[in-house]
Amino acid sequence: MTITGENFVAGARRSAAETFRAKDAASGEEFGEAFAIASETDVSDACAAAATALGPLSTLKAADRAAFLRDVAARIDALGDTLTQRAMRETGLPEARLTGERGRTVGQLRLFADEIEQGGWLDLRVDHADPARTPPKPDLRLRKIALGPVAVFGASNFPLAFSVAGGDTASALAAGCPVVVKAHPAHPGTSELVAGAIAEAVAAAGLPGGVFSLLHGASNELGEALVKDPRIAAVGFTGSRAGGLALMRHAAARPVPIPVYAEMSSINPVILMPHKLAEAAGDLAKAYVGSLSMGVGQFCTNPGIVLTLAGHDSDRFLAGAAEAIAEVPAATMLTGGIAQAFDSGSTKLGASAGVRLIGAGAEGSSLCGRAQVYACDGAAFLADEGLADEVFGPASLVVVCDDMAQVHQILEVMEGQLTATLHMVKADYPAAATLVPVLERLAGRVIANAWPTGVEVTHAMVHGGPFPATSDGRSTSVGTMAIDRFVRPVSYQDMPAELLPRPLREGVDWFPVRIDGKLKVR
Template sequence: MTLTGDLLIGASRVPATAGTMKALNPATGELIEPEFALGGASEVDRAVRLADEAFDSYSHTGLVERAAFLDLVADKLEAVKEELAARLALETGLPAAQFEGEATRTAGVFRKFATVVRQGRFLQATIDPAQPERQPAPRVDHRLQKVALGPVVVFGASNFPISYSVAGGDTASALAAGCPVIVKAHNAHPGASEIEGRVIQEAVAEAGLHEGVFSLLRGPGNEIGEALVDHPLVRAVTFTGSEVGGMALYRRAQKRPDPIPVFTEMTSVNPTFVLPAALAARGAEIGAGLVQRAMYNVGQACLKPAVLLAVDGPGFGELRDAAAAEIEKAAARTMLTPGIRDAYTRNAQRLESGGASRIAAGQEPAGAGDGQSLLYEVSGEQLLAEPALREEVFGPAVLLVRLTGPDQLIEVARAFRGQLSATLHAEAADRATAGQLLPILERRTGRIVFNAFSIPQEVSYASTHGGPFPATSDSRFTSVGMGAIERFVRPVTYQNFPDELLPEPLREANPLHLWRVVDGELTQH
């Protein structure tokens, strides 16, 4: 498709009102055509009002119709995956093949949400039938289902420019719930954002839906993001990025006259604990495997296993040497943006200022945008004494922590803030220590991995990509997996309604053949 650079507001392509920008190739430093439109508060108002106009009809689409729309998006996304991947290779410096895979996986997410919608379990249809003869007081009929919140704003992320961006899981889950979506595209990949946005825009039109179901905006600075969070018709916001950026949006939303939820995914070091018997049995394997996974996407992944903790003893030297060997052979690669590259340099220096010793380094950078792989080491005492050592370094750096024994391992585990994931490597002889560690980790993360690594993560019905603050702003929800739809629905009870006025999922005859809880029993009748 030919990129126009326009904003996409409903069915319209809208030219710039707040200037233009070009994409930057971070590998070469060159600007890439075409120019892309930037908008402001007036475009925000137009997009949000269209979304609000669309809400009543879209949120009441039949489950079959809505699922078919999600399948259509998936088909269209796969149809442009090669073009999308080629554009992303220019805008990120990462391999095109990586993005073809990401597009295929993201199309799969849309299809999985189509299945979720058809099954209707997310509605949590619940019926307490009338009991007119009940004593001492009769019970009137009560019926509950979840309904969509309203227009949702999605802030696109920089590090996964498909699966966490315009056509990513946040958009898919909000649309599945019945919420129109306004995406604030990330300015690091405007061309890819337009391709994804036009895919959804075309699917909306072909499905015969209200044009306000989807819009795509870009803007300079923070103005457009603040206008989106402030708009009184917006009912929820999603954000993936830094703790500073996420908390600024969260606090702004809580200061509205009508506060709204902001579902953030912000920061995590995903600590990996190697218990003594596992260390002795396979220390080298764990050290090499962890670094290989930490280098994925040049270390620019929210699930990167960034901190490796092990008790000094049999196998520690092998783990350390294997991790160092993997680091040393790693090529310096282009990071997503110059700003991310600069922040990586500053944060690596922060580790050194906090007392971390550099014990291995990858190949020297060849270009200004390259990130060099680094391995640092600290003692357990240092990690406990210096909170900065427990903070995320977004990029290809790993911190190895040398512990004195199982007691210090437990003490260090308690020192971590909320995480997206935590990992245990253990053998049968480690089960007692693992049993002590589990309750500590359960309080600090939403996903515990056993004898594997934190990345990659399966997108499934049992997936959780969330955790206590600062990993996310609300640990009750996930941004990855089929449970992500729960962010965008709320319960409504219909009391004493005539059957013909009830939503279809709650009618007596169960015309959609959904699983429902009737008088406390799960049934399809």
């Protein structure tokens, strides 16, 4: 597949007068094709086509929509090395990571294909009539339908799994919603390759081209125009807090407000319980440094803050972390902008009152991130709100607390998080039991004895959490429950069988279904 640098508007490639070029992440140099910057007309045309495609996509039989998603997966797989090599150059991420991420992306598409066929997301309900009741009880049947066209903003840090055919796109298409993707300007070629695979699958399925569009561009105005287009019904976003908040404002200010699912900012607190720390301070320190420096720290689930209790074991942990981090090589960050923001964020962290540098990895070019561990005591942390700000990259802060009461105090004032982690052994369970209710309130996922970087794509995953971890803590952007974001319920009262959606007709035996309150499965 050749990269042409064009946008995909409603199934056709379209060029533009204004263009930009991709950058090689490692060198910072521009290279290759000129990418077309989408105009307001492109946005409008893509959204209009998406609105037209809503009917055909959302009324496709489950098996056919599943087949379409599987075909998208197969075509992305078929891109093979072309895709990973391009992504390596644009993002600076290593080959093994990108090969893994490609596997995750296609696995995700296949999981949603299975999910459509499984049918639980339809939430089918049938309440039979009772004509003998006073007043007569009507027949009521419920299913969920696609919300409408979804705007998806590709993320820089997951060029495949949270970008053009990532979790937001996969779950929206699974729900029957056409998608208009704003490609992340940090990986335009990667975006185009994946978009080409989707567009081919759309055509092969005989679906209208409006099912999928891809728009290039870096300006805030482009994103704003997309969110404000009256045909867009919901927004999926993974990125910075400032970016997510701007999209929320635009969506709320529309004549018809729409939901925004923005995954924004999280420092993912990790609590090292005292008995566990006594047993394994050294191993914990190594694993900690591994987690915080993985992918140059560019994960939303990066362990940005660790809480320990002051004492000998905590000192051992810090010493171990200092030793481990010294071995971490400098590595290229996703973009020059991210590297610069990391540098100023970590410098500010290090210069904060009461904060000391524990250790750092090798220093690289200005495009690299240098791994860093800092520490402060609980009082210093509580005295400075800024210490809880996310520093996107391989930096983390160990907060050495006076006692468990101070740990509670810190967690209770903390903003919403994607994850919260407890490292513990059995002797820690009584103290941990008092923390679990606090952590449930704080985060979307509570983890025991693991590090938060690692998000399983499955049914019971929640990659979400209270604001500002996400804009809407009632949802997840990873795992099959993500489909729930893009549907809404419709009830049919006394509708003749001929006019009912097929799964709701008497005798069709579509499962699961709740009949007169009782849930029945296949």
